Amino acid sequence: MARPATHDSAADRIRRQVEKAGPDAVFHAGQFLELASRDAIDKALSRLVESGFLKRLARGLYHQPRIHPVLGEILPPVEALAKALADRDHVKLQPFGGYAANLLRLSEQVPARVVFLTDGKARKIRYGSQTIELRRASPRMMAAAGRTTGLVIAALRYIGKDHITPARMAHLRELLSPEDRRRLLEDLPLAPAWMHPWFKTIAGKEDAT
Template sequence: MKSTTTSVPDQIMRRARGSGRGSVFTPQDFLDVAARAAVDQALSRLVKRGKLRRLARGLYDYPKIHPKLGPLSPAPDDVARALARETGSRAQIAGAHAANALGLSAQVPAKSLYLTDGPSRRIVLGKRVVDLRHASPKHLIAPGSPAGTVVQALRHVGPVRADDVARVAVGRLSASDKKVLVSNAVQAPAWMRPTLISIGNTPADAVNG
């Protein structure tokens, strides 16, 4: 009787296909499949076969393919999430990237900044840079959530544009996200708190209506 055991590379590819094109992985994501040495060897083989792409040391993706441009760069958010999963940490969009994600700026920054409670790491993807920067707990308010993105966007633009952040955030955050914002407002700098509480207590239809 033939063995039905699936090889490690095949198991990894099955999971990659299940996650879809554009998904990003580290070896840590496959340690339930095999031991680290076997996973590393399987990933190396899949890269050589052109099935997966090595983005950086210990970082791989199942790239989206454009019919004319070929393999596309992965989304910075997916890269940051993969790196955070690897260390069991959290990553939060910050800086100009947070302002852009909230719709306060149409310009996509060349560097995508994330604050993390894990180790710092910088990944260069062509002309784009994904920068994970270790931050203290006081700078990580509601990390990984839409509420956290509002806090970081507000931190980036400063008090002068606080009203702009509030106007956009009121219409974008769900009721549950607003509750998270209000419950975490006490952790924010004093100048931010009135704006965060105002966003959290204003229903979306008060702006859209």
């Protein structure tokens, strides 16, 4: 006797995709459009939020909540939220200021306000104990967005030319991959002139001291 067919709902398909993605993933509805219609996806996401399987991080952004017995709710990294936001809104985001320096381990301070430059709309998003600020920037400031070059430029701007040391540059030379270091030389025209010697130092082409 044939087994009765089971109903595989949009919520079921979303649930499986979320579980495969890992604990730090952030999602938006557009990532699930291959699974069902937009209307069905929106309804399924609402049901999954109501059931507690998903939680809204910000408007239209979701994650699978995790609770630590001591620390409480563990949010995905800010960069995971930014990646999903950029993908959803079709914009570029570039870490800026102290956040960029922290990502490159040039600063141990974790800023309460995380700033991204963007070619999209300026806005602020409350994220746990932090505020994420999207600050609209000129095309030149966004030219290297999404690449390691853009991160290095932002971090060096934050540190300032008078506080850059050979030790910090040696750290970046060790941290960055050979491909990233090569790309710094290719992207030299995108950086301010005062950074050029340091870019060459990081790439291993010149001693800026």
